[in-house]
Every structure is written in structure tokens, then in C-alpha cells.
Amino acid sequence: MRELTVGPDTVVLGIETSCDETAAAIVMGGTDIVSSVVSSQIDLHAEFGGVVPEIASRAHLEMLNPVVARAIVEAGVDESRIDAIACTIGPGLIGALLVGVSGAKAYSLAWDVPFVGVNHLEAHLYSALLEDPSLELPLVVLLVSGGHTMLVEMRDHGAYRLLGQTIDDAAGEAFDKVARFLGLGYPGGPAIDAVALHGDPEAIRFPRAVPEGLDFSFSGLKTAVVNYVRAHPDVSSADVAASFQAAVVDVLVTKARRAAREIGATGIALGGGVAANSLLREELLGACAEDGIRGFLPSRAMCTDNAAMIASCGWYRLRSDGATPLDVGALPNLRLPLLAS
Amino acid sequence: MGGALGAPRGGDGGVAMLILGIETATDQVGVALSAGGAVVASFEVARGRRHAETLAPAIEFVCRQAEVRLDELAVVAVDVGPGLFTGMRVGLATATSLAQALRIPMIGRSSLDLLAFPCRHADRVVVPVIDARKGEVFWAMYRQVPGGVQRVVEPTVGSVDDLVADLLARSEEVLLVGDGADRYLEEIQQGYRCESIDGARPSAVPLVQLAHAQALREDWVNPREIEPIYLRPPDAQISWVTRRERP
Numbered sequence: 001m002r003e004l005t006v007g008p009d010t011v012v013l014g015i016e017t018s019c020d021e022t023a024a025a026i027v028m029g030g031t032d033i034v035s036s037v038v039s040s041q042i043d044l045h046a047e048f049g050g051v052v053p054e055i056a057s058r059a060h061l062e063m064l065n066p067v068v069a070r071a072i073v074e075a076g077v078d079e080s081r082i083d084a085i086a087c088t089i090g091p092g093l094i095g096a097l098l099v100g101v102s103g104a105k106a107y108s109l110a111w112d113v114p115f116v117g118v119n120h121l122e123a124h125l126y127s128a129l130l131e132d133p134s135l136e137l138p139l140v141v142l143l144v145s146g147g148h149t150m151l152v153e154m155r156d157h158g159a160y161r162l163l164g165q166t167i168d169d170a171a172g173e174a175f176d177k178v179a180r181f182l183g184l185g186y187p188g189g190p191a192i193d194a195v196a197l198h199g200d201p202e203a204i205r206f207p208r209a210v211p212e213g214l215d216f217s218f219s220g221l222k223t224a225v226v227n228y229v230r231a232h233p234d235v236s237s238a239d240v241a242a243s244f245q246a247a248v249v250d251v252l253v254t255k256a257r258r259a260a261r262e263i264g265a266t267g268i269a270l271g272g273g274v275a276a277n278s279l280l281r282e283e284l285l286g287a288c289a290e291d292g293i294r295g296f297l298p299s300r301a302m303c304t305d306n307a308a309m310i311a312s313c314g315w316y317r318l319r320s321d322g323a324t325p326l327d328v329g330a331l332p333n334l335r336l337p338l339l340a341s
Numbered sequence: 342m343g344g345a346l347g348a349p350r351g352g353d354g355g356v357a358m359l360i361l362g363i364e365t366a367t368d369q370v371g372v373a374l375s376a377g378g379a380v381v382a383s384f385e386v387a388r389g390r391r392h393a394e395t396l397a398p399a400i401e402f403v404c405r406q407a408e409v410r411l412d413e414l415a416v417v418a419v420d421v422g423p424g425l426f427t428g429m430r431v432g433l434a435t436a437t438s439l440a441q442a443l444r445i446p447m448i449g450r451s452s453l454d455l456l457a458f459p460c461r462h463a464d465r466v467v468v469p470v471i472d473a474r475k476g477e478v479f480w481a482m483y484r485q486v487p488g489g490v491q492r493v494v495e496p497t498v499g500s501v502d503d504l505v506a507d508l509l510a511r512s513e514e515v516l517l518v519g520d521g522a523d524r525y526l527e528e529i530q531q532g533y534r535c536e537s538i539d540g541a542r543p544s545a546v547p548l549v550q551l552a553h554a555q556a557l558r559e560d561w562v563n564p565r566e567i568e569p570i571y572l573r574p575p576d577a578q579i580s581w582v583t584r585r586e587r588p
């Protein structure tokens with residue numbers, strides 16, 4: 001394999017297949033997104049109200065090569081300009097991850113360029129930096145998605161501390177379950193976001209569960225919604241959705257700003273699918289302005305799963321740790337690498 | 342990338358045509374390399390680490406030992422199943438991505454073909470049987486023809502009872518082969534008198550042999566035309582547990 005000095009001209013092809021998006025992107029120098037292609041499988045899973053692993057894996061296999069081809073065409077670069085292949089190795093659905101990892105290794109072999117395995121959670125942290133490289137560390141990243149709800153202190157590249165996380169359901173999971181209960185469809189996040197626009201967020205005062213420290217809990221809230229609707233069958237779904245969303249956002253923003261105060265962060269960045277929620281974006285910006293710190297909202301495309309964040313994170317990992325051996329497998333339960341303290 | 346396929350390298354005269362074969366449809370991982378139809382290297386492992394960990398290093402090893410650079414390949418051949426879905430996809434994603442990146446054509450063969458071909462000198466109908474888990478098997482039937490075998494029953498999935506019923510309906514002398522035959526031999530033999538070859542798995546060696554004959558006829562496809570043979574609809578179980586584990 002040819003020697004690679006990682007620098008501002010280094011072109012990384014990123015590949016992401018950990019859940020229900022097949023994505024490929026070309027990123028130069030770690031932050032310059034040259035192309036980013038995402039093929040979503042939402043329609044395939046909608047009738048099941050959640051991601052079906054085998055359906056996801058089949059669709060990834062079908063879409064992987066076309067999506068990579070399109071990312072290269074849209075980038076307008078010759079594939080000989082690609083210096084490295086970065087790919088999500090975990091966490092995620094094992095069968096889905098394996099499609100991307102296998103393809104990525106094959107591209108690495110065929111083009112004789114390094115392969116670098118990327119932690120999907122770490123890549124979400126980079127999605128904030130990708131669109132605003134002027135952000136200064138330390139930063140609090142509120143990572144909220146269908147599988148995760150975490151507050152992470154990003155001290156430096158590769159140096160993270162977990163400040164708090166959910167002790168039961170992830171925020172996105174609560175959105176999906178409540179949306180399903182209200183018959184609003186799948187995925188729950190956008191469905192509730194849309195319906196809530198027509199409802200009164202103060203119509204119902206749902207409980208704000210506040211476990212110790214900076215942790216979260218959403219299962220009680222979900223139960224409260226179910227109990228309330230059963231007791232008040234004529235309640236407007238829009239009011240329930242708006243009041244539920246207000247409760248989730250309230251808890252997320254309160255804890256995020258407390259976290260920022262505790263570590264003296266320069267700002268708070270959002271990441272993960274739930275970061276596309278309109279109310280969360282609005283409230284977080286307001287809170288940051290009040291506290292005199294920066295609030296950073298990546299574009300919705302960068303919040304949800306994409307390969308630009310994988311390529312970006314891959315560039316940093318390659319620069320600090322070098323290539324990943326080709327005998328690495330997919331790691332469905334991979335965790336965020338954390339500092340000891 | 343994409344676009345029309347050129348003629349494979351080494352297709353005519355001079356240089357021997359190089360074909361890489363990838364096989365991951367059962368619990369075995371196999372890679373073979375042929376030059377002008379002769380198998381010049383092969384790697385096979387039936388236990389230990391899983392497909393995804395083993396396959397790419399195996400391709401690298403086989404090519405390096407045979408002193409072949411990947412950009413010299415003319416065709417990538419792959420086992421398209423039926424078999425264990427996750428393993429199959431490791432081979433398929435690897436093979437199609439290699440072919441796409443190298444801009445070379447592909448040849449896909451069924452795992453059942455790969456089991457039947459080595460039995461081309463047998464004197465009876467060959468029935469490859471692959472373990473499909475969940476109490477089911479994949480099977481097909483082949484008859485000997487000059488130089489090889491010809492499929493007479495298309496790949497099917499069903500219970501062991503379904504297989505026995507199919508054998509009874511045809512009532513021919515058969516030879517069973519494959520991990521499904523190994524696992525359910527007693528059960529099958531209770532319903533139908535037959536013999537089996539023990540321990541056979543679909544292998545990358547017959548894959549490159551079959552692919553070479555096909556490549557001589559230019560009977561190949563674009564990587565995007567390679568279709569896995571699943572034979573079973575996806576299991577539509579969603580679980581909040583698996584969902585929780587993902588970001």
C-alpha cells in the first residue's frame with residue numbers, strides 16, 4: 001500500500017450503512033464536503049414502524065455500489081484522487097454494517113489505498129465541526145437519535161468524556177413509540193414535529209423526569225402520554241404531540257446547558273436524527289444566546305446519518321492512528337472511546 | 342465508473358485470463374484465482390473468525406502469493422447463494438465493489454452449482470442440499486452432461502419433508518451433497534433411499550472453473566446486474582432492542 005501523509009489535500013471516500021441509510025461521500029482535508037449522497041430506506045421500513053434488519057441489509061447491498069458511484073460522479077473527481085476509504089464499523093445493525101465494511105475493504109484493495117474503520121457515534125460528533133470549523137473546543141455535543149441520547153464533552157479530537165446519557169429509552173425511540181401510539185406514522189420524529197405545529201405545547205403538562213446529574217429518562221414520559229390519552233380519549237393529537245415534544249425538548253435543553261456550564265464549554269452543538277427537530281433547534285439556540293455561549297445546529301442533512309461525517313472522522317482518525325487492518329469486522333455494540341476521567 | 346464494460350483484460354491470446362472467485366455462502370470462506378482456466382491459488386477456511394474478518398485478507402494473500410496484482414484481473418466471480426444471508430452479502434458486497442472499482446465484468450454462480458459441479462463424474466442425479474436454518478434446506482437437482490452438469494430442478498427452499506417429497510416424486514437414483522445433506526441425512530434417508538458425499542461445501546475452486554468456461558463465451562454481466570439468490574422473504578421482525586443499540 002502506498003504511503004499516505006494526511007493533510008489538507010487528502011481525499012477520503014466515506015461509506016455509511018449502519019442502519020437504514022446507505023450513504024457515500026467525498027470529503028477533502030477533513031472538512032471540505034465535495035459530495036454527499038444518501039439513499040434512505042425509510043419507505044421500506046415504514047409499514048413495520050421500525051427498522052427491519054434483514055430488509056435493511058438487502059437494500060444496503062443493492063444500493064452500496066450505485067451510491068458510491070454517484071458520490072464520485074457528483075464530486076467530479078477521478079477515483080484515482082481518492083486517498084483513503086473510511087467506513088462505519090459500528091455501532092449499528094450487524095448485517096447492515098457488514099455490507100458497508102465489506103465493500104469499503106474491497107475499494108481499499110482495488111485502489112490500493114488505506115482503509116479506516118470509523119465509530120459512528122464519534123462521526124456524529126464531527127458532523128458539528130464539519131459545517132463550522134471555527135467552533136472551538138471544549139464543546140458540549142448533545143447527540144440525540146433513535147438509538148442514543150448522550151451529552152458528550154468534546155475536549156479535543158479523539159478526546160471525549162460522557163457527561164450524561166439516557167437510563168432507558170433514547171429520545172428518538174420515545175418519539176417513534178409515541179407517534180406510533182397516536183397513529184401518526186413512522187419515523188416518529190418528523191411526524192410529531194409536523195403535527196405539533198398545530199397543537200398547543202402547554203395544553204398538557206407532562207412530567208419532566210430528571211434523574212441524577214446529567215442523565216435522561218424518557219420511558220416515564222412515554223407512559224404518561226399513553227395514560228393521558230386513555231383517560232382523555234377526545235384529546236387532540238396535535239395538543240398531545242406538542243405537549244410531549246415540549247417536555248422532551250425542555251429536558252434535553254435544560255441538561256445540555258447545565259452540562260455546558262459545568263465544563264465551561266464554548267458552545268453546544270447538536271447531532272443525531274432528533275437534532276432535526278424544529279423546537280429543539282429553536283430552544284437550544286435561545287438557551288445558548290441567554291448563556292452567552294455558541295449554539296451550533298448542523299444542517300438537517302448533517303444531523304441524520306450521512307457519510308460526510310464518516311469521511312471527516314476518518315480523516316482525523318487516519319491522521320492520528322493510521323489505517324485499520326483489513327481483518328477488522330463489524331462491531332455492532334461499539335461504544336464511544338472515552339477518556340479515563 | 343458505471344458506463345460500458347470494456348473487454349476483460351487477457352481475454353484474447355497472449356496473457357492468460359485471470360479470474361478471482363469469492364465464495365461465502367455457507368460457514369466457509371473461500372477465495373480462488375485461476376489463470377487461463379488453471380487454478381493457480383486458493384484459500385479456504387471452514388471455521389474460526391467470521392467471513393468479514395477473513396475475506397479481504399484472504400484476497401490479498403492469494404493474490405500476493407500468486408504474484409497477481411488486482412488490477413490485472415479480468416473477471417470477478419462470486420457465489421450468489423442460496424445460503425446464509427449475512428455471509429453471502431459479505432462475499433457479494435466485496436465482489437461487486439472490487440469489480441466496480443476495477444471496472445471489470447462479473448460472473449455469478451449459485452452455491453448449488455458449486456456443489457454439483459465436482460460431482461460431474463458421478464453416475465446419478467446430483468442433489469446439492471444447503472442448510473437454510475430454521476428447519477429448512479435449499480436444494481436443486483443436476484444431471485451429468487459432457488464436460489459438466491446441467492440443472493434439472495431449479496433452486497428451492499423448503500422443509501426436509503418437502504425435499505423428501507420432491508425426491509419421491511422424481512424417484513431417481515440420487516447423490517446428496519452439502520451441509521444440509523450432512524445435517525439431515527438420517528431424516529432424508531428415512532423417507533428416501535439415497536447416498537451422500539460427506540463434508541462437501543460450495544467452494545471457490547469450482548467457481549473459477551465454471552467462470553472460466555463462461556468467460557470464454559463472454560457470458561458475463563455488469564456488477565450491478567449481479568442478483569443474490571435469497572429464496573426466502575426477509576424476516577420482518579423488528580425489535581426495539583436492536584434499534585436501541587444503534588445510533
Ligand SMILES: [Zn+2]
Nearest residue numbers: 145272305588
Ligand atoms: Zn446515527
